[in-house]
Amino acid sequence: xxxxxxxxxxxxxxFTANDSISxxxxxxxxxxxxxxxxxxxxxxxxVLFGLLHPEEGEILxxxxxxxFENSGDAVRHGIGMVHQHFMLVPVFTVAENVVLGFEPTxxxxxxxxxxxxxxxxxxxxxxxxxxxxxxxxxSQPVGIQQRVEILKALSHDARLLILDEPxxxxxxxxxxxxxxxxxxxxxxxxxxLFISHKLKEVRAVADVITVIRQGRVIDSVSxxxxxxxxxxxxxxxSVSLTVAKEPVTVGGASLExxxxxxxxxRGLVAVDHVSLxxxxxxxxxxxxxxxxxxxxxxxxxxxxxRVESGHILLGGVDITNKTPREILDAxxxxxxxxxxxDGLVLSMSVADNLVxxxxxxxxxxxxxxxxxxxxxxxxxxxxxxxxxxxxxIDASAGSLSGGNQQKVIVARELSRPLVxxxxxxxxxxxxxxxxxxxxxxxxAERNNGRGVLIISSELDEVIALGDxxxxxxxxxxxxxxxxxxxxxxxxxxxxxxxxxx
Amino acid sequence: MSTDVTSPVSTRPSWWRRLxxxxxxxxxxxxxxxxxxxxxxxxxxxxxxxxxxxRHIFSSGGAIFSALKITADTVGxxxxxxxxxxxxxxxxxxxxxxxxxxxxxxxxxxxxxLTYATPLLIASIxxxxxxxxxxxxxxxxxxxxxxxxGGAAVGSMIHVPMIFxxxxxxxxxxxxxxxxxxxxxxxxxxxxxxxxxxxxxxNYVVAAFLIFAVLSTPLQxxxxxxxxxxxxxxxxxxxxxxGVSSGLRVxxxxxxxxxxxxxxWWFLERSSLGFExxxxxxxxxxxxxxxxNAKFVIIAVFCVSGGLAGLAGTVQMQSTTHxxxxxxxxxxxxIGFTAxxxxxxxxxxxxxxxxxxxxxxxxGVGGRAMQAAxxxxxxxxxxxxxxxxxxxxxxxxxxxxxxxxxxxxxxVQLATQGWGS
Numbered sequence: 044x045x046x047x048x049x050x051x052x053x054x055x056x057x058f059t060a061n062d063s064i065s066x067x068x069x070x071x072x073x074x075x076x077x078x079x080x081x082x083x084x085x086x087x088x089x090v091l092f093g094l095l096h097p098e099e100g101e102i103l104x105x106x107x108x109x110x111f112e113n114s115g116d117a118v119r120h121g122i123g124m125v126h127q128h129f130m131l132v133p134v135f136t137v138a139e140n141v142v143l144g145f146e147p148t149x150x151x152x153x154x155x156x157x158x159x160x161x162x163x164x165x166x167x168x169x170x171x172x173x174x175x176x177x178x179x180x181x182s183q184p185v186g187i188q189q190r191v192e193i194l195k196a197l198s199h200d201a202r203l204l205i206l207d208e209p210x211x212x213x214x215x216x217x218x219x220x221x222x223x224x225x226x227x228x229x230x231x232x233x234x235x236l237f238i239s240h241k242l243k244e245v246r247a248v249a250d251v252i253t254v255i256r257q258g259r260v261i262d263s264v265s266x267x268x269x270x271x272x273x274x275x276x277x278x279x280x281s282v283s284l285t286v287a288k289e290p291v292t293v294g295g296a297s298l299e300x301x302x303x304x305x306x307x308x309r310g311l312v313a314v315d316h317v318s319l320x321x322x323x324x325x326x327x328x329x330x331x332x333x334x335x336x337x338x339x340x341x342x343x344x345x346x347x348x349r350v351e352s353g354h355i356l357l358g359g360v361d362i363t364n365k366t367p368r369e370i371l372d373a374x375x376x377x378x379x380x381x382x383x384x385d386g387l388v389l390s391m392s393v394a395d396n397l398v399x400x401x402x403x404x405x406x407x408x409x410x411x412x413x414x415x416x417x418x419x420x421x422x423x424x425x426x427x428x429x430x431x432x433x434x435x436i437d438a439s440a441g442s443l444s445g446g447n448q449q450k451v452i453v454a455r456e457l458s459r460p461l462v463x464x465x466x467x468x469x470x471x472x473x474x475x476x477x478x479x480x481x482x483x484x485x486x487a488e489r490n491n492g493r494g495v496l497i498i499s500s501e502l503d504e505v506i507a508l509g510d511x512x513x514x515x516x517x518x519x520x521x522x523x524x525x526x527x528x529x530x531x532x533x534x535x536x537x538x539x540x541x542x543x544x
Numbered sequence: 545m546s547t548d549v550t551s552p553v554s555t556r557p558s559w560w561r562r563l564x565x566x567x568x569x570x571x572x573x574x575x576x577x578x579x580x581x582x583x584x585x586x587x588x589x590x591x592x593x594x595x596x597x598x599r600h601i602f603s604s605g606g607a608i609f610s611a612l613k614i615t616a617d618t619v620g621x622x623x624x625x626x627x628x629x630x631x632x633x634x635x636x637x638x639x640x641x642x643x644x645x646x647x648x649x650x651x652x653x654x655x656x657x658l659t660y661a662t663p664l665l666i667a668s669i670x671x672x673x674x675x676x677x678x679x680x681x682x683x684x685x686x687x688x689x690x691x692x693x694g695g696a697a698v699g700s701m702i703h704v705p706m707i708f709x710x711x712x713x714x715x716x717x718x719x720x721x722x723x724x725x726x727x728x729x730x731x732x733x734x735x736x737x738x739x740x741x742x743x744x745x746x747n748y749v750v751a752a753f754l755i756f757a758v759l760s761t762p763l764q765x766x767x768x769x770x771x772x773x774x775x776x777x778x779x780x781x782x783x784x785x786x787g788v789s790s791g792l793r794v795x796x797x798x799x800x801x802x803x804x805x806x807x808x809w810w811f812l813e814r815s816s817l818g819f820e821x822x823x824x825x826x827x828x829x830x831x832x833x834x835x836x837n838a839k840f841v842i843i844a845v846f847c848v849s850g851g852l853a854g855l856a857g858t859v860q861m862q863s864t865t866h867x868x869x870x871x872x873x874x875x876x877x878x879i880g881f882t883a884x885x886x887x888x889x890x891x892x893x894x895x896x897x898x899x900x901x902x903x904x905x906x907x908g909v910g911g912r913a914m915q916a917a918x919x920x921x922x923x924x925x926x927x928x929x930x931x932x933x934x935x936x937x938x939x940x941x942x943x944x945x946x947x948x949x950x951x952x953x954x955x956v957q958l959a960t961q962g963w964g965s
Contacts, residue, residue: 347833368835377833385833388826399823400834408816415814 044105044121044202044234045070046091051100053086060086062258063100068203073225073235075249077242079277079474080444083258084238088205091236092124093117123196124205129188133181137174138163141195166194171227186217193224203234210244222248240277240474242270243503278476286482286507289490293510294323296356297494298344298375298463303353305336305343313339315518316353321463321494326485328497328509328526332537336518337498338380341467344496345377346370347385358462371400374462376488378452378469380498382445386452389441393433394422396440397455421458429454430480446477453484463494470504482508502530502537568891574942575935576903583928584619587920594618622920629913630657630906648791653909655792661905662797663688663860667883668901669808670721670852672892676812677845678825683728683743684853685873685880686750687721691854692861692868693757694720699776699862701762706779713780714800714858721854722847724750729846733839739846747880755870771870782863795863804852808894811848821845853880885933904929 046068053061060083068074078084089095091102093111101108104120111117114124131140138159147158163176172190180188189209196204206225210218225235225248239245245252246266254261254276261276274282298321305314313336321327331337342348344355346367355363362370371377379385387396398407398418406417422436431450433443440448449469456464466485470478485508489495499505505512506526513523514536522536588594597611628634636650667684674681681687698716699709728742757763758771765772782795811818824831824841832838856879861868873879886904890896911925935942942948 345833366835366837367833368837371835379833384827384829386830388823388830390826391823395819399830402816402819402823411815411817412810413814413816413819 044068046122046203046234046236047103047106048087048091049101049103051087051090051097051102053083053090053095053097060258061090061097064255064258064260065100066253066260066263068234068236070202070234071229071232072250073229073237073248075245075252076236076238076255077240077245077252077273077277078255079240079476080446082255082277084255085207086258087255088124088207088236088238091117092122092205118199118201121200121202122205123193123199123201123203125189125192125196125207125209127208129192131180131188131191133179135180136176137178137180137183137191137194138176140180140191141166141176141198143195145199162198163194166198170194170197170224170231172197172224184217186213186220189213189217189221190224197228197233201233203236204228206235206237208238208240210239210241218244242273242475245273246270274475277474282475282479286486288486288510291324291490291492293325294492295359296320297323297358298465298496299354299356300340300344301354301356303340303343303355304351305339305348306351307336307339312351313518314343317515317518317520318353319513319520319523321496323492323494324489325510326489326495326497326508328499328505328512329515330502330505330509330512330533330537331500331515333500335515337500337515338467340515341377341380341465341498344370344465345375345379371459374460376456376459376461376464378449378456378466380467380471382448382452387440387448390439392437393426393431393440393443393451394418394436396451397422397425397458399455401459425454425458429484446473449473449477449481453481457484457488461488461493463496464488465496465498467498468500469497470499470501478504502533505533506530568896570948571939571942572889572891572896572899572936574946575932578935578942578945579928579932580623582931583924584623586924586927587619587622588615591618591920618918622914622918622924625914625917626907626910626925629653629917630910651792653913655794656909657902657906658794658798659864659905660909661901662795662801662863663856664879664882664886664905665801665856665898665901666804666859667853667856667879668886668890668897669804669894670849670856671880671883672887672890672894672897673808673812673818673821673852674845674849675887675892676825677821677841678828679732679842679845679849680740681725681728681743681846681849681853682740682884683724683746683880684849684856684883685878686743686747687724687850687853688857688860688880689750689754689868689873690720690724691717691857692720692872693754693763693773693857694718694854695780695858695861696773696776696868697763699780700774700867703777704779709777709779710782710862713776713862714855717854717858717861718851719854721850721852721857723850725846725850725853726843729843729850732846733842751874754868754872754874758868758870765867773867773869775867776862780862781866782859793864797859797863800855800859804855805894805898808897812894817844853883856880856883885929889933889936891936903932 049065051061051064052059064087076084076087086095090097093114093116103109109120132143135143138156141163142159147155147162149155160176163174167174172194174187174190174194180191193204209221213221222244225237229235237249249266251263252266252268252273253263254273256277256279264276271281300317300319303314303317304312307313317340319327329337339348343350346362346365346369350363354361357370357373357375360373362373383389388399395418398421401407402413406414407421408414419436425431426433426436429450431454432447440451443451469485470481473481485495485497497508509526511523512526512528512533514521514533516537516539521539524533594615597614601608601611630653632654633650636646640646640650667688671681671684695713695717699713702712724746728737728739728746731737731742732739755771758773763773765774782797784790784792785794785796785798786792812822820831820836820841823834824836824838828838857873860873860879865872871877882904886900887897889900890898907925907929911922914920914924915922
């Protein structure tokens, strides 16, 4: 289907989220909308899907102007949308989820499971999307759940499919599978509008890339454009995608793990006799596919999970099974994996979040009374130094974009005197500009002579940052390699190969 | 974020639009107004003269006006009695101002309202601090009763000069509340027992203990077989603010209440422990990751919250009853339960709670005056109270009814978030 947006303008109060945006998606085209978080991509898609009403501009389908009152209108006109956060009922089966809202029924309004199942089978055959109609959604991996969402959109005869950041939650293998699906759908004539800020996959899959910045279309380019050029268009200045690291003399052990065993929530061994030492002035990147014990290991180091046996030393001091408070005071900086759950109090101000783990420390408190002037001063200084984009230090942390929330955490952790610095998935969900910034800060910390442990499932990040790369698989360290090791070899270790030639 | 040059209107909302937005104060004000509207409807549909007058509106042309007049008179008389009985009677005030006499009668309603508001305010602050930490202390009433028992014991059994006796009695009350609050605190911290269940059940335990205490020799009034305690010494009493001869009951307890409000404001907004409490209440996981000791916070919250409830109980005892009996803070007098709704009404903020406690005390005192003057049952005050709390707890009802703009949704979050977690 040919979709044309003409001069779409959407304002929220005085803020213009979309400023006269025009773009055209040809039938069977994969059109990528590239832009940083907050550039206005999602707003534009919500306008196209009838969830928001634009102040100006019009939408044309096959040359005919249309007006959507709500998303139901959009669906009836053949537009399907897969949201970043899935809208599925976890305890229902795949078939039940797909037919939800348009259920085939037998007499007395009973759900016709047989027909629902058949419909799903036909759909998955037609589009080559392999799913088990009887599987319960919550038991399925994220990649399959997304496939169910796509099927659901297609079941309403969608001829334009909007995918909002579809790869954010997927593993590399699942991303490959998704790209295959997108190509097949496009070949069958479905138009695809695809939102992303990840340059690699955008170049891999798109036919046309439209770059949006601050609510405006900056340019439409071909996928042959280099990553560096795309990043520059997106951010508005040239960005370095590799991290500059000068050599630093490596010193003694700053964070040391000796034979550490940790169990997960179900009581199974998640970290199986792991030994690793991080020296001062080096970055050790712990790579591995999500779910191989890295999360548990990080929690154990931070004092949030019991160490079953073995020892953890911070600057030579045993911190095994100490409380988080004692470990923080001993000098561990920690950027947690789940920043909304563990890193921030979203309802509190940026200033309060910047002293979240040092509220009793001078100068932020004196004799049990908080010194708000010192807290504010600290916040102003850190917001300026770490370039946190916020309307003010009193704005709630929840009002910040993901990248700026992460900057708040990094700023907080790096502003304390540290022995070692540990960051879990430090750039997950961040845009290019923020990633570059966070990486620079991590390297600066290493250059200052701290030991740095980075836990990441992004191979690019691991290779860019790590002086040494430790790979974790099924709770064990399967190899510690140099940063010059090839991606393929690290990939093999991540897949469980015991040694690399 | 830059100013929108194409738009001719100022981007900053006018004062009226800002006022007419979803500010918590406006929401509470509208909730109270609606509460009185509902109260008026209840008066109308339950008042025989009003209903009779409406039955005859078709019989003659003027009947509708007389029906309207009777309705307005009845509702007006009820609310007038409520106001003059709880705040001030303008004609008495005029009399006092012009003659310089009768101040006692003029100020009695206000004095009564403040007398009721004092312990209620202290207990509500205790509940509010717990709410802010994500803890539901439903046991404030039991803690207050134990505070009354502790105060009565120290107030009646030791005999020292007032300068020691008064503070010792207050401290005994606080300790009584702390002891009762500590049990659910320890249970939650070390076993994960849900505080709602434990604190709720402890109300019954303490109510039973109260009967036991006032019937057992050390505390029972000598020579009595009733469930009544010894009377505390004069040196342990919170004396009336204007002297016994004034006839006004309002006591020095209001200074205790004001001190509690100031303390609570400092504690929640300025102290580092209070900051840790709030962090724990807003996001327990982040609190843990930030090195805040959850067990300590839970136990500390129950000590603060229970201590304040206990203080409320002993202030009530020291300023009005001067002893406890088997019915102390039982049933309708259960300020610990009212405190939960007052904390909700005040959005767990000390100053908000202060206004809430004053409103609830005025409704209670005024309701009694209304019952005496017009025969409309006191329960009308309870209906208004309940409706106000219902509306405050569901701000969406108010915003829908009055079509308020959503300027800062953030500030209008449900005060009871985290229930059952």
